[in-house]
Amino acid sequence: MSHSFAASSEHWMIQPIGYIYSPYKQKFGVARQPGLVPAAHAYIDLSAEFTADCVRGLSDYDYIWVQFVFHATVKDGWQPLIRPPKLGGKEKKGVFATRSPHRPNHLGLSLVKLEQIEYGKQIRLHVSGVDLLDQTPVVDIKPYIPFVEAKPDANCSFAHERELLNVYWSQPALEQLALFSLDSNYYQLVNQSLAQDPRPVHQQHADKIFVMHLFDWDVLFQIKNNMVEVVGLRKHV
Amino acid sequence: MSHSFAASSEHWMIQPIGYIYSPYKQKFGVARQPGLVPAAHAYIDLSAEFTADCVRGLSDYDYIWVQFVFHATVKDGWQPLIRPPKLGGKEKKGVFATRSPHRPNHLGLSLVKLEQIEYGKQIRLHVSGVDLLDQTPVVDIKPYIPFVEAKPDANCSFAHERELLNVYWSQPALEQLALFSLDSNYYQLVNQSLAQDPRPVHQQHADKIFVMHLFDWDVLFQIKNNMVEVVGLRKHV
Numbered sequence: 001m002s003h004s005f006a007a008s009s010e011h012w013m014i015q016p017i018g019y020i021y022s023p024y025k026q027k028f029g030v031a032r033q034p035g036l037v038p039a040a041h042a043y044i045d046l047s048a049e050f051t052a053d054c055v056r057g058l059s060d061y062d063y064i065w066v067q068f069v070f071h072a073t074v075k076d077g078w079q080p081l082i083r084p085p086k087l088g089g090k091e092k093k094g095v096f097a098t099r100s101p102h103r104p105n106h107l108g109l110s111l112v113k114l115e116q117i118e119y120g121k122q123i124r125l126h127v128s129g130v131d132l133l134d135q136t137p138v139v140d141i142k143p144y145i146p147f148v149e150a151k152p153d154a155n156c157s158f159a160h161e162r163e164l165l166n167v168y169w170s171q172p173a174l175e176q177l178a179l180f181s182l183d184s185n186y187y188q189l190v191n192q193s194l195a196q197d198p199r200p201v202h203q204q205h206a207d208k209i210f211v212m213h214l215f216d217w218d219v220l221f222q223i224k225n226n227m228v229e230v231v232g233l234r235k236h237v
Numbered sequence: 238m239s240h241s242f243a244a245s246s247e248h249w250m251i252q253p254i255g256y257i258y259s260p261y262k263q264k265f266g267v268a269r270q271p272g273l274v275p276a277a278h279a280y281i282d283l284s285a286e287f288t289a290d291c292v293r294g295l296s297d298y299d300y301i302w303v304q305f306v307f308h309a310t311v312k313d314g315w316q317p318l319i320r321p322p323k324l325g326g327k328e329k330k331g332v333f334a335t336r337s338p339h340r341p342n343h344l345g346l347s348l349v350k351l352e353q354i355e356y357g358k359q360i361r362l363h364v365s366g367v368d369l370l371d372q373t374p375v376v377d378i379k380p381y382i383p384f385v386e387a388k389p390d391a392n393c394s395f396a397h398e399r400e401l402l403n404v405y406w407s408q409p410a411l412e413q414l415a416l417f418s419l420d421s422n423y424y425q426l427v428n429q430s431l432a433q434d435p436r437p438v439h440q441q442h443a444d445k446i447f448v449m450h451l452f453d454w455d456v457l458f459q460i461k462n463n464m465v466e467v468v469g470l471r472k473h474v
Contacts, residue, residue: 011251012250012342013249014250014342015341017341017342033385034385035385050341053317053331054317054332054333055333055334056329056330056331056334057328057330057331057335057394058334060334060392060393061334061391061392062388062391062392067342067344067346080288080291081293091294092293093293094290094292094295095291096287096291096295096377097294097295098379098380099380104287104377105249105252105304107344107376107377109304109346109379111386139342140333140342140346141333142333142335142336143334143336143394144393146391146393148270148271148273149348149386150389151383152383152387154298154299154381154387155299156297156380156381156384157380
């Protein structure tokens with residue numbers, strides 16, 4: 001049941017101020033919230049019209065808000081009720097009580113760590129802890145203001161940190177890691193991503209081999225008894 | 238120097254999911270950040286197509302993100318450099334290093350306290366601590382997830398809490414408060430708003446009587462030696 005958005009008398013056009021380039025080439029495997037996979041490094045390239053002036057002072061901040069468009073789900077419309085994966089898919093929540101990508105204006109919001117600003121021909125913001133698909137269009141960036149936005153004691157129906165799975169690598173997978181000259185950040189990215197259990201709620205079969213596309217490689221893995229085994233790596237085609 | 242936004246090949250239409258109704262009838266006097274004026278109660282009426290299903294589970298959260306459009310400044314375009322009022326107007330910061338309303342896509346983001354949900358013919362969300370102009374169009378609502386979004390130790394170039402001014406009421410102003418049957422929330426709203434010093438950076442003349450339009454009344458006040466005097470109240474015409 002998907003909905004389009006009834007016409008309203010008021011509307012505005014929004015456009016990308018830039019795009020994010022991230023290791024996540026497909027929805028499967030994307031961290032379910034920002035910050036859960038610190039090894040998920042990415043960068044945002046601002047469009048040429050946004051010069052160094054536009055980010056003056058931003059490097060004083062540790063975290064930035066990225067407002068973006070869930071571009072991969074725009075065509076699907078939106079749904080009033082969602083089954084959040086954190087709740088095991090058993091309970092339905094309203095779209096405005098979730099961070100589901102299937103929402104009326106397809107606007108997303110992620111808090112990411114600002115690692116560095118590169119002042120080249122165009123402005124590049126290096127960030128980490130992203131939960132964003134590669135080539136996501138960014139529509140705004142704002143500094144994080146802790147005395148206004150940090151409410152550590154706020155009630156929240158989310159289960160706190162989900163229990164992490166243990167991840168181990170098969171011998172062939174470790175050999176492929178070396179063969180492809182993948183660095184320790186890639187190793188951490190795989191470990192942190194798989195520890196979150198990226199399986200969809202309705203596909204939690206043991207024995208099944210899942211494939212997660214990270215950068216230019218496919219990571220093959222299997223989950224049994226809450227243990228993840230990285231079975232192998234191969235070049236994505 | 239105001240800029241319009243160069244055409245991009247990608248763009249999206251966004252529409253209000255509802256509107257906020259707040260005491261702030263004009264920009265002058267609006268709290269400069271959410272949460273600074275807890276007595277600023279407001280409500281968001283969702284459009285009829287967003288039924289109770291859409292907010293199922295939202296009442297488990299203390300805080301919600303309101304994504305909105307700075308509708309009053311859309312016509313002004315955007316500016317690469319801003320003089321934030323917190324810095325006394327002396328220093329310029331980049332638009333993406335501020336929460337200025339004069340930004341490329343005119344998108345705003347406020348964390349507000351969710352007080353109550355009213356399930357009537359349309360869904361009404363009662364909120365507090367708002368920094369939003371009356372009739373601001375809301376384009377999304379999301380729950381606040383503290384274990385992802387509360388970073389109390391994050392660096393931030395903002396001065397922490399600005400020093401609050403002392404507020405006192407003249408005898409005529411107190412009599413008008415009674416005459417107009419204004420309740421203690423209105424009294425608190427005036428006190429909390431004025432304690433923040435709403436004067437624009439370049440108009441800090443002593444002696445000048447400022448007028449702030451809150452709900453249906455004009456609040457007249459004067460600031461001398463960091464003391465605010467509420468001089469009088471009158472019906473706004």
